Amino acid sequence: MTNPHWLRSFVALVDTGSFTRAAIRLGLTQAAVSQHVGHLEDEFGPLLIRRPRQIELTPAGAALLDYCDELDLADKRLKLRLSDATVDSGEISLITPGSVGLALYPLLLTLQQQHRGLVIRHRFAPDPETRDAVLAKQYELGLVTLRPDDARLAATPFAEEPLELVAPAGVKVERWEDLEALGFIDHPDGQAMATRLLARRFPGNPGVRTLPLHGFTNQIALILEPVARGLGFTVIPRHAREAYAQPDAIQVIECGAPVVDTLWLIHRAEWPLSARAAWVLEQLRNMSPFRSGGRKGRPRSG
Template sequence: MLNPQWLRTFSTLVELSNFTRTAERLDLTQAAVSQHVQRLEERLGLLLIRRPRQIELTPAGHALLAYCAEVTAADQRLQQQLSATDGEQGEVSLITPGSIGLALHHHLLDIQQDLPGLSIRHRFAPDADVLAAVLENRFDLGLATLKPADARLKVVRFAQEPLELVVPAGLAVNTWADLERLGFIDHPDGQAMAGRLLSRRFPGSPGAHRLPCRGFTNQISLILDPVARGLGFSVLPRYARLAFAQPERIQVIEGAPQVVDTLWLLHRAEWPLSARAQTVLQRLKPHFEPDALQPPG
């Protein structure tokens, strides 16, 4: 069996790509870091190619890194199983898309303030990463906008989230020409979301891809900043709009038909959720029931 300290040193070195920083993080000497890698290479063969300011993994190095991840996941599972009955102690990990993540953020902080024994780890990620993280047991819970069909997962409806057409406050936007004059503030899912909503609101229009683009950002919390400044409009999920800090500077253009996405809660089906994960879910769900969702405006 490989020494767990050697494995921790190796995975940290790969993460940081620097012997000095690895030694500092692990409270070791640089010589000790080099020695741990040497011991592993004596057992497994060449793991690293050392280049100036860079470390490149050999095939054996990649295999060992995957093994380190498996060991870490196994250790986490053991810790979770040993403390699974305590609903107010331990770590709960959650991975979600950005819009719902913004809405969850302050509720998660409230839960931690009420239950200081809980440590909540929350990451924003697209659907594909959410699915992989839950399947690989790197996160207890996930939320996704697409319902996965995988027997290893338990999937239940968590919330619904409409797409919204958001424009600067005080502007009358009634026609396609109004949108063309404003221009579109794009984001990674912007074209897809705009295409889905605007094709229904403005049938017969040239399509969202024909609108002039006035800006782009990949940070969901920043998408509405240029809209608030009058630089354009955007289409994004409602929870992202509700999290915007300056609601008086934007407005939602209501209309029919709506485009409403379902957010699906995922976790592994083969074992029960820990008591602490159930505690977090019980506290979150009332905030995302249909009558708790703030109407647009």
């Protein structure tokens, strides 16, 4: 790498047009400035055409000056990125489960509209991918449903995510046989979630695997589409249900005492969160649906 002291002398010489004035600006002797420029010319060839009262750049000198400008901009960008005074600008990187992501992403966009310097980078992913991405420093923040047992990760509760039994609007769900008649719309976590929740509403049931399977999708935003069309029921987190665009086409079936998952915020434990990430998290926690544990659903008994 080219000596930065030589480069500073070169830039000062171009700016002032004089070895004497450049030396005064830098607090150096004129001989030192001349020596620094000489080292650069040994490396890159002639940089200056010296005239009695003027210094003219050669093509190599112009290219080196452009390089110095690029270094200066990179230095300013680095200071801006690391400065606590710029919490409302720069990149925020977050990787989450799809359900809570459906609730978080619009809030992040609202925050970005209010603070146009923010850049939002968000990805939906299951727990294992989220843990790996945070460990690899691909994302600063992650949300997982299971608290990780890894000393390299700090984990704190972020939000609660109740599970809900969701059926087509207008149908009656009072007995296990009603679920059999509807059929199950599955998703990657569907059977595990349904097993936990349905045990509350239908104790002693023969198990989710005995229900007719009427569909499967791994796209969180599409799980309720077949439900809305009357093709079956499903069990999903409340945040996913609240994000659905056709709420009148579905209903939440009351299941008694709620089954609630805790979402854990994770980041690398070896260093603190950036000031920007801490600021964004504070904004999110003050925004619905995270201010008081989420909006309440409107369960129906079916």
